[in-house]
Each structure stands twice: as C-alpha cells, then as structure tokens.
Amino acid sequence: MRTDKTATADEVVAELADGMTIGIGGWGSRRKPMALVRAILRSPVRDLTVVSYGGPDVGLLVAAGKVRRVVFGFVTLDTIPYDPWFGRARQEGSIEVTEYDEGMFAAALSAAAQRLPFLPTRAGLGSDVLRVNPRLRTVRSPYADGEELVAVPAQRLDVAFVHLNRADPHGNAQYLGPDPYFDDLFCLAATRRFVSVEKVVDTATLTEEGPVQSLLLNRSTVDAVVESPHGAHFTTAVPDYGRDERFQRHYAECAKDPGRWPEFADRFLAGDEKAYQHEVTRFTEESR
C-alpha cells in the first residue's frame, strides 16, 4: 500500500475513462467535492453515469455535456429547490435517468458496499417508481412472513469522489461538521476512491481536532488525497465555511438563462482551480 497518497485533482481525474460510473458524495448543496468536479469539467472525459444525492455537482457536469445518465433521489441546491441545469436537461430529455427515492438510493449503495446483489426495502411497493423502471424487481421473504419487498440492485461505482474537512497523507479522513452524509458508503461501493479535503495534516493532528469517531474514512478505503482549500465551494463545508449563498444565487441565475451562462463559464470555469478561487474572491469583493 502506498503510504503517501497525496495527489492533485487533475491527477486523480486523469484516471477516469469515458462511460465510467462515478459516485459523488455530499448531499444537495452540502460538502460536495466541487474542486474535483471542476477538474472533471476541464478533462476530456464524457458519457459518465453520475450517482449522487445531487446538488450543483450534477448541474455543472450536465452543463458541460459530461453526463449520459444520472442516478438520483433528488437534485437540489437546498435554498434553491431545483438545480436549473438538471431541470432543463430533464425537461428536454437530453440525459437518461434512474430515479429513486432517498431510501432506495441508500439501499443500492449499501448493497454495493456489502458486495451483495441487492438489498430489500419496503419503500416503493405500489408506487410508479417500479412501473417506470422495469429493471426493479421484487423479492419474497423465504421465511414464515412471506413478505414481498423491493429488491434494490447494488449500485457499484468505478470511482467515488468525496470531500471531507481533514485527512492525513495516508487517506485517513475526517469530517468536522454535523453530518457524514453517505460518503463512507460511496467509498465502500467504489473500486477507486478519491477524497479531497480542506487541509492535509499529520495523523496525530486528526484526533486533536475531533474524536476518533469523526474519522469517517480510513486508509484502507481511500486511494488518493487531494488537498483542496475551499474545495467544496460554493457548497457548505462546516465548520470550515458555510454555503456561499450569493455565489450560488449567481450560479442559479446564470444557469437559468442560456444567454448568461457563457459569461459564467468563461469567468469561473475556463481556468484551473487557482483561477476559480481567485475569481470567487473578486466576486465576493465586488459586493462589498
């Protein structure tokens, strides 16, 4: 096992190939690995299947034409109910979708994490989710209860991208906010696992900042660590920072208006991560 797993965003994204299935951690517009997503936008990769508790990660990848299919339970910006890019792509039918609810989605990831073919759940029985997704089957309990349940198929991932607050160079990674989201499941479900963090620290420092339980990922389930300050921008990475609501509104307004989008893309997405963060600082200063 490599002991120093630090890498750059471009290096980990270079491992992607066209047509891969990628999982993106976080939840809605919260602790999304946005710097890694921005690296994907800069790469030539395409035809991705994106598995996500979707937020602006999905919107940006759709906007850049990287996506063939989205597997989702929702796509939201939290304070803005619906990501405009995802909304338009769905309305136009330009992407394929596998639409779950959150519980089925979690069952699909859990099954993959456990290397089981499926996991049973009660949710979805009698709903039209089963009608529009003929791939979904039910299964009957072999025990006395004989209960019929939805058999949610495992959602394996080629690659998982997640963003946490801290990690050491070996891949032990820590969240300092209130919610782990599903980031551990994304990593357990994936073949290759890449984590970006606000700060890389030495191993002893991790437990100075939080209890050992806050170490959500350990080096056995992480292949590369990318130090990426403000790497979740404009989503939250509390306690390091909250959501940049002004920037998110700007993103959503430009995403709604095809006439304004090129200006947004040119200003924020044409350069590398350093250029992005520089423009964000300027954008923030403009409002003062």
Added chain:
Amino acid sequence: MTATTDAELTYTSDEMMSIAAARALSNGQRCFVGIGLPSTAANVARRTHAPDLVLVYESGTLGSKPDRLPASIGDGILAETADAVISVPEVFNYWLQPGRIDVGFLGAAQLDKFGNINTTVIGDDYANPKVRLPGAGGAPEIAASCHEVYVVVRQSRRSFVDRVDFVTSVGHGSGKGDRERLGLRGAGPTLVITDLGILRPDPDTSELMLSQLHPGVEVEQVREATGWDLKVSPELSRTDAPTEAELSTLRALKEASK
C-alpha cells in the same frame, strides 16, 4: 387569501390551515417533519399544546427545538437544538423503515382521492411530462412506514385530483386493503389538512372524504376545489377558529423566521 373575521380575530385561510395541522399533533409523539407547511405546524404545536413533541427532520436531527423556522432541512439550527444527530442512512434504516415514527407529516404537489402523493411528474407520460417536479426525496419511506401520515396542502382542483399522474408515495393505493396487500405497515394518510377543512379516509373504502370545515367555509366551496366527486362525512363538524394564543404563536414564529 381570504380573510375571515371571527369575534375580534382576523386571520387568513393559510393561518387556519397551519393551526388546524398543529392541533392534530399530540404531545409526546415522534413526528417526522417536512420543510414548509408541516414544519410550521409542528413548531406551532410544540409552542402551544405539545411541548414534548419530538421533531425529527430528514437530515438526522432527532428532537430538534428550533427557535425559528428552519430555512431548509440543512439549516444548522436543527442540529444545534437537537437531542441527538444521526446520519441520514440511519434515519432511513433504523427510524423510518422499522416504524419508529408516530406521524409522518408531509406536503404534496398533487394528491388523489386515495391519498396517493405525486412529487415526480405532472402529465401522464413519464418520459415526456408537462412538468418535472424535484422528485421523491424521502417521502416514499415516510408514507410506507410511519404509523400514520398527515398531509398538509392547499386545496385546489389542480392539486386534488381523481388519480395522481405518478404515484411517488403510496397512500391507500386503489382503495381499502391495498396497503395490507402491498405489505406497507403504517396506516397511511389518516388526515389531510387544507386551507378549507380536513379530509379523512372513509373507513369502508379508504376514499378521502370531507370530515371538517374551517370557519366560514361551505361544503360547496370545498367540492369546487376538489378534482373528484368529494363525499361528505355524515359526522361533518366545524373547526374551532384559531385562539388568540395560537395566532400570536404562529405569527411570532413567522416573524422570527424572516
């Protein structure tokens, strides 16, 4: 919104709806709360007759006691004031699916006469709908497994339809006995609270029927705002008008949340 005058008090039909929904919750219940109308009502209940109501939000906050309305389920105030914070997978695996929640409190974009909820698409062609809605979220689990489901929603012909275009969250399916047949353990929607009155399932057919009218509202008005031939319960009653305490609690909460 129409303003109603009852004795000295003036209130809107939306305020009546929130207060009627708050009254439906009992002290000590564990209530799974959606953002928006359900969250408003649950927080009014906790400040009036149900101080020990346990509010559970989908982000994994158990027993939240916010001093204002949360802007979204990710609002930090929910975690900061909670008894405990658990992860979202735990919410689904250990709280919803095993039936540890008394009341699931939901909103709806579209609801039908059997209380089935649609938050997926408007239009009957899934591949080519008129409007795509944000999607299921956690509502299907809530509808499947909470002991009871209360729905709070403004009543109109657009939102109250004979059959929903897409069953996102199962209510009573196509009628009585469907939930048992499907193996859904909770009782499903037992109350639908609107700005006009309250609907409950007919014990014989599970079809929603009008069981309570808010002050100043007539049966015909509710029927006109319903997309099916709405039946009226033989025990139709009147909602008590909001009390001064209820109204001032609701308004203070709204004011604190601006």
